[in-house]
Amino acid sequence: MYLENDVNAFTLGEKWLGEAKEYQNALCVTLGRGVGVGILINGTLFGGEHHGAGEIGHMKIATDPDAPLCVCGSSGCLEAFISNPAICNYVQKRIKDGSKSILQENEAITISEIQQAALSGDELCVKTYKRVGHFLGIGIANLINIFDPEVILIGGEGTVVGNLIYQEMKRTIHRNAVYGLDKEIQIKPIDFEDNLWVLGVATLVVQEIFKVSI
Numbered sequence: 001m002y003l004e005n006d007v008n009a010f011t012l013g014e015k016w017l018g019e020a021k022e023y024q025n026a027l028c029v030t031l032g033r034g035v036g037v038g039i040l041i042n043g044t045l046f047g048g049e050h051h052g053a054g055e056i057g058h059m060k061i062a063t064d065p066d067a068p069l070c071v072c073g074s075s076g077c078l079e080a081f082i083s084n085p086a087i088c089n090y091v092q093k094r095i096k097d098g099s100k101s102i103l104q105e106n107e108a109i110t111i112s113e114i115q116q117a118a119l120s121g122d123e124l125c126v127k128t129y130k131r132v133g134h135f136l137g138i139g140i141a142n143l144i145n146i147f148d149p150e151v152i153l154i155g156g157e158g159t160v161v162g163n164l165i166y167q168e169m170k171r172t173i174h175r176n177a178v179y180g181l182d183k184e185i186q187i188k189p190i191d192f193e194d195n196l197w198v199l200g201v202a203t204l205v206v207q208e209i210f211k212v213s214i
């Protein structure tokens with residue numbers, strides 16, 4: 001398993017050219033098709049002994065028998081609640097169960113339709129993203145309690161709804177970070193679209209370093 005996600009490239013890009021430039025201890029969380037975290041410790045990317053570090057998407061946040069299944073084969077993983085495919089499944093199910101939405105029952109509801117509906121105030125989709133913010137906040141509070149970094153950057157194509165996620169996320173982090181650590185740690189959303197070039201440059205360099213296709 002070598003850098004099959006692009007979160008490490010995103011993290012190096014932010015360290016070299018972006019928002020993590022001035023920091024030595026940073027976490028870069030991405031939300032989209034999956035959920036991942038790039039870990040910078042003392043200015044160096046920490047990949048783990050087998051390049052498997054940073055799989056925050058498979059952090060267990062539920063253990064009850066009804067916990068949603070994850071693509072990894074387990075259940076109750078963070079990703080099974082907040083990845084783009086998980087959000088699409090959740091919204092489809094809620095509509096099927098009778099929740100009101102401007103979206104129609106349709107097996108092929110796309111994430112961008114849900115994002116647009118949320119941004120235009122659709123009740124179900126707004127609630128869905130608050131729920132995403134809550135679970136993302138749980139994951140990030142767990143990271144804070146383990147790493148106590150200087151800064152946490154949050155990006156990825158799943159974050160285009162911005163504050164619909166971030167308000168609830170920050171509330172949840174505040175409730176769950178120990179010693180009030182969240183007050184000391186900067187939590188910065190990154191405009192992913194604006195940073196694609198950074199990601200592109202970093203990806204090329206990382207491919208060169210590891211000689212793998214990402």
Ligand SMILES: [Zn+2]
Nearest residue numbers: 058070072077
């Ligand atoms: Zn999983």
